[in-house]
Amino acid sequence: MSVVTSAVDFHIHPVIVEEALLGDRQLEKKIRNIYHIGTAVQPLDALTKMLKTAGISKAVLLSIATPEVVMPPNESIKNIVEKSGGMFVGFAGLNPIKGDEAINELEKAHSEGFKGVKLYPPLQNFKPNDKKLYVFYERAQQLNMPLLFHTGVSWIREVELAYCHPLEIEDLVVAFPNLKVILAHMGFPWVWEAAMMAVKYENVYLDLSGVFTGTPKEHIFHVFTRILTPSFVSRFLADKIVFGSDWPRMEPFKMAEAVRSLPLEKTVLDKIMRKNALKILNIEEE
Secondary structure: OOOOOOEEEEEEOOOOEHHHHOOOHHHHHHHHHHHOOOOOOEOHHHHHHHHHHOOEEEEEEEOEEOOOOEEOOHHHHHHHHHOOOOOEEEEEEOOHHHOHHHHHHHHHHHHOOOOEEEEOHHHHOOOOOOHHHHHHHHHHHHOOOOEEEOOOOOOOOOOOHHHHOHHHHHHHHHHOOOOOEEEHHHHOOOHHHHHHHHHHOOOEEEEOOOOOOOOHHHHHHHHHHHHOOHHHHHHHHOOOEEOOOOEOOOOHHHHHHHHHOOOOOHHHHHHHHHHHHHHHHOOOOO
């Protein structure tokens, strides 16, 4: 197993973190109804220790803005990030279908230090390639705010998978070549489609978070050695994949261990586990 000194987790949902929920039991109930998770609420310190145990020195906290609720509130993420000493980075939950209001929220998020935006098209009731949303994408490009799109299968029962196909993103990445777009979960099960998007378009990246075929190690090995191949990843995707756990659905340690166990050279693993994320986030090497 190759050793990588530190890692960046690009996919953390702080939906069961006390400091993110702020004691709002109604919010917690709505989150559980949407996510269908039973994990107990825990303090931020527990997450921090979990990440450090996994060799993760920095993590991206994601919010999702559904039509009914923002999970968790952007203000909560902002406060956590500001007090974290650089360990946490925030991606705001915004809904582009809100028009001018969404643009204003995007500009506010940028001014408050958010590094990007998390979008979940089927949960937010929009198609990624809807031309009405292009003004939002254009402003995100101007502000250098990367967009992390949910792609691939979803455990949320209400989500329509047709909205989650990686190719739904193609029109906008062509229209906005300087807008960084990250396809979450490598588009699983449409891994090849997502991979070729990343190969073809300079502004497209993949996050490997989530587990859909057994244990973390089984899933990661299935994606990287059976669907794709280590040689293909090393040759074409070494600069395009970022590590992510999808906590609280997956344990960061198990995900990190699975990726670090892949038959890839240390230089490639270091890019996947750390360097690519820092480049996307425009954060200098520590």
